[in-house]
Amino acid sequence: MNQAAEKITPQVSSIPQEAFDWYDEYAHGDIDRRTFLSRLGTLGVTGLSLSVIAKSLTPNYALAEQVSFNDPDITASYLEFQTPSGHGTGRGYLVLPKDVSMGNKAPTVLVAHENRGLNPYIKDVARRLAKAGFIALAPDALFPLGGYPGNDDEGRAMQKTLDRTKIEGDFMDAARLLKNHELSNGKVGMVGFCFGGYLTNTLAANLPDVIDAGAPYYGTPAKSNIDQINAPLQLHFAELDKRVNATWPAYEDALKANQVTYTAFTYEKANHGFHNDSTARYQEKNAELAWQRTLDFFKANLSA
Known part of the structure; x- marks a missing residue:
């Protein structure tokens, strides 16, 4: 435990x-x-x-650390990058596996946060991915406003003031960066939670030539271009999450109609946010099962 x-x-x-x-x-x-x-x-x-x-x-x-930033198997740093599709400049938390090199390139995963900026839990998710052998980049949508402020209430209020289409553009340019990163094997996966789940669905629909696999956690559907999705999706839902679950039947119908490859899992007696280990909504058994499924999914779909 x-x-x-x-x-x-x-x-x-x-x-x-x-x-x-x-x-x-x-x-x-x-x-x-x-x-x-x-x-x-x-x-x-x-x-x-x-x-x-x-x-x-x-x-x-303080609870949200499964992999330390000092872990010898990873190297974590911050990266600024150009986002012409969004706010102009973005910043993200980049975590590399220890053994990645020009001669040993790795698959990449874009990590999308919830509706409050790049908090410590999301940074830990990026470290978990790097520990598992992926290059992980977790952008901060709040960078144009100075970055995640250190508390969720303020972060949530800040994110609401930003143009959502520009946030989407920031993440799209981050995905393109990963696709072309010198240490990337050219494959890009994406995982996101809540608003980040929505972003995962959205990038899969709008960047079909960039996103190779998407794992949205309790995310609402893309608003357009579902018929353009090429990437396989692995969707994670919480049984007690009425708000998001209400959007799933129509989304599933659209995925089926457009012959998108997908697998959907609903976790029994789980609430929205069950993967986040910093609150009482966390369910260790379901979170670990969902995460192992996600890692296996990325390993199967992101190998060169």
């Missing part, structure tokens, strides 16, 4: 599902923090105070 599971799991079974649903509304800007906390105050859960429930649901990024 990892550090996050040890600290979070004992409280989860006592938190009512309504609290998770309200947190999802709060995290996606449907209600403000005051309303979220006010609703939590109506629960009256025996043995758990309002502050304990709120603290469990909101991210504690």
